[in-house]
Amino acid sequence: MVRVSRQRSFDRDTALESALLEFWRHGYEATSIASLTAAMGIRPPSLYAAFGDKRRLFATVIERYRHTRGTFSTRALAEEPTGRAAIARLLRETAAEYSDPEHPPGCMIISAAVNCGPESADVQEAMRGLREDAKAAIKARIDGDVAAGLLPAGTDTGALAVFYASVIQGMSVQARDGIGREDLERVADLAMLAWPGEAESPRQAARGATA
Numbered sequence: 001m002v003r004v005s006r007q008r009s010f011d012r013d014t015a016l017e018s019a020l021l022e023f024w025r026h027g028y029e030a031t032s033i034a035s036l037t038a039a040m041g042i043r044p045p046s047l048y049a050a051f052g053d054k055r056r057l058f059a060t061v062i063e064r065y066r067h068t069r070g071t072f073s074t075r076a077l078a079e080e081p082t083g084r085a086a087i088a089r090l091l092r093e094t095a096a097e098y099s100d101p102e103h104p105p106g107c108m109i110i111s112a113a114v115n116c117g118p119e120s121a122d123v124q125e126a127m128r129g130l131r132e133d134a135k136a137a138i139k140a141r142i143d144g145d146v147a148a149g150l151l152p153a154g155t156d157t158g159a160l161a162v163f164y165a166s167v168i169q170g171m172s173v174q175a176r177d178g179i180g181r182e183d184l185e186r187v188a189d190l191a192m193l194a195w196p197g198e199a200e201s202p203r204q205a206a207r208g209a210t211a
Contacts, residue, residue, distance in 0.1 A: 010040070010041060010042050010046065012050065015040040015041070015042060015050070016051075016060065016061055016064055017064075018039045018040045018041070019036055019039065019040055019051075019057055019061050020061040020064055020065055020108070021039070021103065021104065022035060022036055022039040022040075023058055023061055023108065023112050024065075024103070024104040024108040024111075024112060025104045027111065027112050027113065027114065027115065028058055028112050028113045028116060028120060028123050029113075029115065029116055029117065029120055031054075033047065033054060036054070036057070055122075055123060058112075058123065059126070062108070062109065062112075062126075062127075062130075065108050065109070066109075066130075069097065069103065069108075070107075070108075070109065072093045072094075072097055073090055073093070073094070073134065073137075074137075076089040076090040076093055077090060077137050077138070077141055082144075082145055082148070082150060083141035083142045083143075083144050083145035083150070083151075084145060084150070084192075084195055086141045087138060087141060087142070087164055087192075087195075088188075088192050090138075090164075090168075091164070091167065091168070091171075091187075091188035091191055091192065092185060092188050094168055094171055094184070094188065095171065095181055095184035095185040095187070095188050096181055096185075098171055098172055098175035098184060099175050099179070099180050099181040099184055105172075105175040105176045105178075106171075106172035106173065106175045106176040107168075107169075107172040109127055109130050109131060109134075110127075110131065110168075110169050110172040110173075111172060111173075111176060112127065113126075113127040131165070131169075134165065134168075135161050135162065135165040136161075138161045138164050138165060139157050139158060139160075139161035142155070142157040142160050142161060143157050151196055151197075152196065155196055160194075160195075160196075163191075163194060164191065167187065167188075167191045170187075171184050171187055171188075174187070
């Protein structure tokens with residue numbers, strides 16, 4: 001007797017999207033297999049057969065997030081002609097994305113593995129690594145402005161990258177607390193005043209007017 005293997009009776013992409021939203025809303029540790037299977041519309045054996053365990057499913061949905069909703073940040077940093085323009089665009093688009101009512105607020109990579117116990121330390125470390133990569137990408141664009149002579153040679157590009165990464169992480173927390181797009185855009189505009197030379201221009205204009 002020939003045994004015919006049963007094909008999966010669910011759509012993989014739809015199931016992954018449901019799992020992504022579940023992890024995004026509740027975080028890695030608070031999301032259970034029971035809540036995942038309920039959201040995905042499958043039984044636990046199907047989840048394990050198709051995606052492995054919870055950790056591997058989480059890693060898969062994080063990759064999905066990075067290559068779907070998370071691509072706005074990569075594009076912002078890659079497509080603008082200067083570091084300043086890239087970071088200004090990144091902050092404005094962050095305000096829009098993090099407050100978009102079409103999905104959970106904030107950034108999944110920032111919020112989904114914040115409070116993890118020792119047994120999930122590897123998950124937390126993986127998310128920290130992605131945030132460090134994002135910070136390094138910001139620093140690279142600032143370094144580019146220094147190399148191009150758009151910023152002074154002595155600019156502390158590392159500290160500036162930490163500052164903008166911190167602003168973005170704070171915007172994620174604020175969005176999860178219910179702050180809307182307009183207020184987040186104000187944060188983005190204020191953060192750009194920290195760009196070297198930006199805060200000096202109003203004073204310079206005032207001196208010129210009284211000269």
